[in-house]
Amino acid sequence: MFKRTLIAASLTVAALASAQAMAVTGGGASLPAALYKGSANSILPANFSYAVTGSGVGKSAFLTNNAAQFSTTGTVHFAASDSILSATELSTYTTNFGASYGPLIQLPSVATSVAIPYKKSGQTALNLTSAQLCDALSGTKTTWGALLGTADTTAIRVVYRSTSSGTTEILSRHLNSICPTKFAVNSTFTNARLPAGSALPSTWVGVANTADVATAVNAVDGSIGYVGPDGVNATSNAVVARVNGVQPTNANVTLALSTAPVPSAPANPAGWAPVVPNPASGYPIVAYTNFIFGQCYKDAAVATAVRNFLTTHYSNPGNNVATVAHSFTPVPNNWKTAVTANFITNTSGNNLDINNANACNGIGRPL
Incomplete structure (x- = not known):
């Protein structure tokens, strides 16, 4: 009896530890999925889940906080999307969740081409x-x-x-x-x-x-x-x-996107997803694939995990080696500097950083 009880208790502890280890729930785009999760050199931390659903479902799951679209329960903490958040999506999210969840953050993850096999x-x-x-x-x-x-x-x-x-x-x-x-x-x-x-x-x-x-x-x-x-x-x-x-080489992707300026209005998520539909030089079918995070999280552990990941990804070299190994192109250094200053360290003074005490006082994506 004691042995069975001990085994049951051990399994319970293991289950709780597993649930705690997978603390940050997300998913979305399949284009960068192997870079994000499932490969030996994937860049998402061990406590991040990633459901490969496609960009449309990924955006929807985050914007409505519907974890069922990722075949799980609880809060959706982030999404990944090659599809840019539209003005309607941004406006609807602000109307429905802005007061209770706080702003969302859309950031360029890596630059990508669309190849023609x-x-x-x-x-x-x-x-x-x-x-x-x-x-x-x-x-x-x-x-x-x-x-x-x-x-x-x-x-x-x-x-x-x-x-x-x-x-x-x-x-x-x-x-x-x-x-x-x-x-x-x-x-x-x-x-x-x-x-x-x-x-x-x-x-x-x-x-x-x-x-x-x-x-x-x-x-x-x-x-x-x-x-x-x-x-x-x-x-x-x-x-x-x-x-x-x-x-569609990395050099030609970089050349095509080189004209995209760092956003002049950092609080506007649309500015962090530049559109270059027909570049003057380089490979013609290019864009950034994007991360979507909340600025505010009620779970302090989630906020810390998100901030730590962003700190790594937008450092230099950060995840550049894995990014290039998966045939993507790293975000330019001036963009990394801008992301860090605005959303991680708040050295910009714009109060846009994760769980900023002024912006996120009592609000955030649910526990």
């Missing part, structure tokens, strides 16, 4: 213009010959994201800047491709997650898709197309 016999160095990409992904051109000006009758088979995806939003933002009659900016491919909601060709294939794209492209000759750089060898022109002659 392909499989086409006879093609080992595919180079498409942005206009050709519009034609292929909209269905305006249905064969590779029509797209490339050859006699090739192989059908173009598009592999697209079937769920709400920040990767789709980044891609559609670029395509909208090139061919606005064919694409709107939207996180859902069937709504981004115009007319919204129109039927797709029966040979096109929708997949739920980033990890499924390259596999689906490689399965059938004539396929083309779009994916984050961690889902494919983005530096190899044999498997990933150049766009306007440019390969």
Whole structure:
């Protein structure tokens, strides 16, 4: 009896320890998921959970504090999204939770490209213009010959994201800047491709997650898709197309985003997610994938864990080695300095830092 009681007590303690160890609940974007959690060099701490749901669900779970969307219970402490928080989402959150939870914080995590994997016999160095990409992904051109000006009758088979995806939003933002009659900016491919909601060709294939794209492209000759750089060898022109002659390397991503200035109004979350839909140089399909945190947490341990992670991530070199190993590009040092000054140390004096005593007096995301 004593032994059974001791075992039961030990299991209870272990369960409590496990629950305490996984103190910070989050999830969202699949594009950077392997960087965040599940790999030997992932950057989220051991006490952070990360549910891979896609950007749309990630934003929704955080904005409504609905942990069920991450298949768990309790408070949602953070989300990750390649899809930028819209003005409506920010306004609704402020109306519903601003007084009780405090402000939210949207921060650039890492810079990313959207790579264009392909499989086409006879093609080992595919180079498409942005206009050709519009034609292929909209269905305006249905064969590779029509797209490339050859006699090739192989059908173009598009592999697209079937769920709400920040990767789709980044891609559609670029395509909208090139061919606005064919694409709107939207996180859902069937709504981004115009007319919204129109039927797709029966040979096109929708997949739920980033990890499924390259596999689906490689399965059938004539396929083309779009994916984050961690889902494919983005530096190899044999498997990933150049766009306007440019390969999605880290150097070309950095060049494309180099014109984005540090926000002049730090309290506005929208300013921390710069939009460069058609950069003048570098790789053309780029953006930052973002973190979304609360400024205020009623659980002091959660606030400390969040602050500690942000301190590490926005230091120099911080998580740069892992970021580059996963084919992403680190946030520039001047942005890291600005994030640290505003949201970690408050050396800016803007009172935007995590659990600031003035801003978070008696309020915060629930225990």
